[in-house]
Amino acid sequence: xxxxxxxxxxxxxxxxxxxxxxxxxxxxxxxxxxxxxxxxxxxxxxxxxxxxxxxxxxxxxxxxxxxxxxxxxxxxxxxxxxxxxxxxxxxxxxxxxxxxxxxxxxxxxxxxxxxxxxxxxxxxxxxxxxxxxxxxxxxxxxxxxxxxxxxxxxxxxxxxxxxxxxxxxxxxxxxxxxxxxxxxxxxxxxxxxxxxxxxxxxxxxxxxxxxxxxxxxxxxxxxxxxxxxxxxxxxxxxxxxxxxxxxxxxxxxxxxxxxxxxxxxxxxxxxxxxxxxxxxxxxxxxxxxxxxxxxxxxxxxxxxxxxxxxxxxxxxxxxxxxxxxxxxxxxxx
DNA sequence: AAAGGTCCCAACCGCTCGATT
DNA sequence: AAATCGAGCGGTTGGGACCTT
Numbered sequence: 001x002x003x004x005x006x007x008x009x010x011x012x013x014x015x016x017x018x019x020x021x022x023x024x025x026x027x028x029x030x031x032x033x034x035x036x037x038x039x040x041x042x043x044x045x046x047x048x049x050x051x052x053x054x055x056x057x058x059x060x061x062x063x064x065x066x067x068x069x070x071x072x073x074x075x076x077x078x079x080x081x082x083x084x085x086x087x088x089x090x091x092x093x094x095x096x097x098x099x100x101x102x103x104x105x106x107x108x109x110x111x112x113x114x115x116x117x118x119x120x121x122x123x124x125x126x127x128x129x130x131x132x133x134x135x136x137x138x139x140x141x142x143x144x145x146x147x148x149x150x151x152x153x154x155x156x157x158x159x160x161x162x163x164x165x166x167x168x169x170x171x172x173x174x175x176x177x178x179x180x181x182x183x184x185x186x187x188x189x190x191x192x193x194x195x196x197x198x199x200x201x202x203x204x205x206x207x208x209x210x211x212x213x214x215x216x217x218x219x220x221x222x223x224x225x226x227x228x229x230x231x232x233x234x235x236x237x238x239x240x241x242x243x244x245x246x247x248x249x250x251x252x253x254x255x256x257x258x259x260x261x262x263x264x265x266x267x268x269x270x271x272x273x274x275x276x277x278x279x280x281x282x283x284x285x286x287x288x289x290x291x292x293x294x295x296x297x298x299x300x301x302x303x304x305x306x307x308x309x310x311x312x313x314x315x316x317x318x319x320x321x322x323x324x325x326x327x328x329x330x331x332x333x
Numbered sequence: 334a335a336a337g338g339t340c341c342c343a344a345c346c347g348c349t350c351g352a353t354t
Numbered sequence: 355a356a357a358t359c360g361a362g363c364g365g366t367t368g369g370g371a372c373c374t375t
Contacts, residue, residue: 015368016343038360054361055344090363105364106342 013047017056021046025053026061059102066098070107078104079112083126 013021028044034057035043037050046053059065070078074096081092089101089108096104113123120128 014345016370036360050360051346051362052344058362059343087364101363102343109365110341 011047012041012049012052014052017060021048022056022061025057029057029061055102059100064098065100070099074099075112078108079126082108082112086124 024044024046028040034040034054037054040050040053041048077096078092081095085091089105093099093101093104116123116126
């Protein structure tokens with residue numbers, strides 16, 4: 001089906017906005033709200049298309065936009081969220097009040113990405129470019145993110161479910177004294193239930209459809225699922241199914257070939273879990289060491305290793321700041 | 334001081350999705 | 355069910371600002 005252009009481009013202005021145009025747009029939105037972006041330019045008397053007006057407003061003129069350089073805290077947040085979400089700039093921006101997706105995207109592409117590359121890390125996977133398990137190197141970033149999300153979500157839910165039945169001593173304590181693991185799990189669930197999680201679930205559904213389509217295609221990249229020791233099924237897109245991959249949630253190896261092909265996954269917002277065939281026994285989850293469970297949350301390598309040590313931020317409840325080191329290594333921007 | 338190169342970011346483009354007709 | 359619309363998202367780029375030689 002044809003998609004009509006967003007506007008009739010003839011006679012419409014393009015390029016940088018003038019202060020006069022800005023003023024007209026701001027004044028109009030202040031008094032009338034933006035309403036329909038498509039009709040706004042005409043109503044406001046601007047020779048711009050609605051899309052251009054929307055972008056100008058959301059990326060530049062909105063009163064709540066925060067200007068100025070990114071703080072270290074913001075940088076940390078961006079890196080952490082990018083590790084979880086990939087290039088979902090809008091979702092990342094929603095966690096940084098006053099910052100726009102465009103701004104974050106630019107900042108990532110011009111500063112943070114280079115920084116990771118300089119450190120020998122793949123900016124997409126946040127892993128060392130030349131190393132990593134087969135699963136890490138073979139699975140698409142989004143597939144990896146899906147597995148991470150699903151694993152972490154299930155773990156957090158299992159823990160909360162257990163706590164709701166067995167009031168442990170820790171649950172009687174104040175929140176300030178709850179364990180870091182609890183805080184991290186809760187943190188994860190909050191994100192999962194936020195618009196970030198929603199955004200992720202939506203895109204996961206999309207990916208699932210693509211996986212199914214690719215599987216039905218005679219010439220397609222093989223996508224295989226592998227069940228690990230703790231019962232988590234991992235979807236791995238590979239040219240040739242690996243003999244063995246390491247499960248991110250339990251660090252146990254999982255043999256290839258015996259997995260039943262499943263739809264990709266991630267989309268665990270609800271019933272989707274069953275379609276993913278991801279079954280995790282809560283008691284098995286308890287076997288996970290605290291450290292392991294935290295690592296799986298963000299697919300962290302062993303914190304003891306030099307790999308991704310910089311990635312320890314608020315999510316890890318670590319007091320170690322990696323940024324001074326980072327900043328020393330790279331010139332200011 | 335001037336020329337050439339690089340960096341940075343505002344804006345555009347094309348695509349997808351959900352809602353509506 | 356198909357077509358269309360409106361909105362939003364992520365990738366890309368043009369050109370000004372800044373830096374280096």
